[in-house]
Amino acid sequence: MNVKENPTDFQIEFAAPGFSKEDFEVSIDNDILHVSGEKSKEKEQEDDNYSRKEFSYNTFKRSLKLPASVNTEKEAQATYKDGILKLQLSKKEAEKPSNRKRIEVK
Template identity: 50%
Template sequence: MSLVKFRNRRPWGNLMTSDFFDNDNFFNNGFLSKDLNEPALNIKETENDFEVELAAPGFSKKDFEVTIDNGCLNISAEKSDSKEEKDKNYTRQEFSYSSFEKRLQLPDSVKEENVKAHYKDGVLSFNLIKKEEAKLKKPRTVEIS
């Protein structure tokens, strides 16, 4: 018997359970191999905004490219490193390359022009401010006559 990691990923699941739609996983039916370098993503909704955190340790701010196009938040990062050591008897060369791309369809309730990003301690954070009409309102008591 072997253990297999459970992946509860349905193409339409994100549409039904979240305001955000992950374009990268739309056609992933669970049988296709998943990119192991894909960063973890957290989305938290507050009264006034959405807070998005993307775990991307080892990158620097200059490695990221973030754009918003047609209501889609596009996040990509790429970095490479190489080291070469030469001695009279040998040459040793090491190199590494990392990259990822993540796309999130933003809800209509987000003000695209006010999206802010911050990178600290390996976490890329976004603050997505809601439009005034989309902010959660406290329930109001209705008097019965």
């Protein structure tokens, strides 16, 4: 997992070759990002006197506590291409510092 912080967002990448976009479940619950992937495959081959079955099952789960600066109210973006799952999470707008006001003592 790679995490990159930019001025306006966070970009998170997961290497997950061999999956398809339907194999992923991505959610945010109480400021925790949950990412999981599950893929199963069954292959059967029959010849003259024998049959062979192969099963393949791949799964992963990752959870990550999000920083307070992530805007969980804004829609997150997720894309999967060339074996890489990319997430983009927006940051909250920075609070503007209050203007300092000088008060004269009389």
